Amino acid sequence: DAKTTQPTSMDCAEGRAANLPCNHSTISGNEYVYWYRQIHSQGPQYIIHGLKNNETNEMASLIITEDRKSSTLILPHATLRDTAVYYCIVRTSGTASKLTFGTGTRLQVTL
């Protein structure tokens, strides 16, 4: 699976959009981009995934560039409860491939 690069940390004001970037320049055609988050001392929580089209669900939006070498997770109206470590993971979907977590981005939402 391709490697990903994320900023170590980011801050966001409550109520504003949080835009979390991820670089995955070596992604191949059958690899999906997955996002998980982990709130302190809890298990990782699935957020969203996509292949090449932008995706949106009740939690977030995922914007993937046309060349698929990077993506952005958008939390449209961040709240204090969104403070967590966010992991961007590239994975070949449909196979039983493990998730390879990096160190993620620590998002701090502030008042």
Added chain:
Amino acid sequence: DTGVSQDPRHKITKRGQNVTFRCDPISEHNRLYWYRQTLGQGPEFLTYFQNEAQLEKSRLLSDRFSAERPKGSFSTLEIQRTEQGDSAMYLCASSLTGGGTDTQYFGPGTRLTVL
């Protein structure tokens, strides 16, 4: 849909003791994964099952570790002769094949402290 559950949530043991953790996956999920997470790091893959068959094991899974999924439903992870380096959060995830995505959903984890 009741999510992945793990038991116990916390375990404190003395070095040299054996411990066993249990994971109950989401109902009907046929794949089950175990991960380990140490402080400040992301989770690391240990092993996975498809139904009752253990199909992949990481090099992290030393011979002191054994995992089972006897009836293709719940799974157990046993650590024999625990060492202080085994202190970590042990996470279980499950997924359902078919539909192309095989998204893994995680449980709350079992935090192990070896004294």
